[in-house]
Amino acid sequence: IFYMAKKVILCICLWNICRSPIAEAVFQKMATDNGVVDKWVIDSGATSDWNTGSTPDARGLACLRKHVIETDHRARQVTKEDFMTFDHILCMDESNLRDLNKKASSVKNSKAKIELLGSYDPEKQLIIQDPYYGSDKDFETVYEQCVRCCKAFLEQHS
Template sequence: MSTATDPYRVSMVCLGNICRSPIAEVLLRRMVEDEGLADDVVVTSAGTGAWHVGGPMDPGSAAVLRARGLDPDTHRAQQMTAAVVEQYDLLVAMDTSNLADLQEMVGDADHPRVVLLRDFDPDGADGQSVPDPYGGGPDGFETVYAQVEAACAGLVTALPGFLADR
């Protein structure tokens, strides 16, 4: 758990950390920088599964980021486990299954906070999942990008409140 002087640590979490959560990590990091919060908030991503650990982002995710001038090349998949959850202040799940997995990892502890990304969508997508585009075509990755972008905009607006609450 971070103190008021430590950076607030956020991890975007999906299943394999190659499709949705890397897009969310790159977008949220850019938004945090644009809001002048880069010194206060550190953004990473992880997957609840270990299949892709150490591997790059899915080519479809990389393509939607590159098309918008964002760099996907430094990403390497990592796994979120019960042994490391306490290193974070906020765990942001891409879908309800990831949310349940994260809640189980955190258990009865009141830290870190676990939330569903689309609950921050200003257009009211509360309780909805970001669909997994893995194995699909470019349209699926475009849909994910649009949903993640909208929800990350809402999340970055909420971050000052999270920072104040720690």
């Protein structure tokens, strides 16, 4: 019943400690700032189970803080229920997309539309690269991409 009047989105990357928690936090902030946060349920998750329970990468948190965004997200792996609960599953790269489509194919009542978050980027940067092995600048790039994509997504789905 909680989900009935809401649009439900799940942001996904490989580990749920860099890109997807940034996307989730950006979505949350944008929805809040636009006064539509009560119309959305926003979460994030991972295709892998490596970091379950972990907080986001410190560099990602620092990047969000720099833009006055907080998150208390803990990493979790995507579940079969997610495919039945979420309207949109937005992932960061082709490997996430392959993994998610494979998982979704084993879920009978999957209703989630699975797509690349980058498909909403007005600058056509389709892939949001994993900044994990990169620098602070790479986290900033992810943040900027998420801002552009989330804004376009919200405009299209509001």
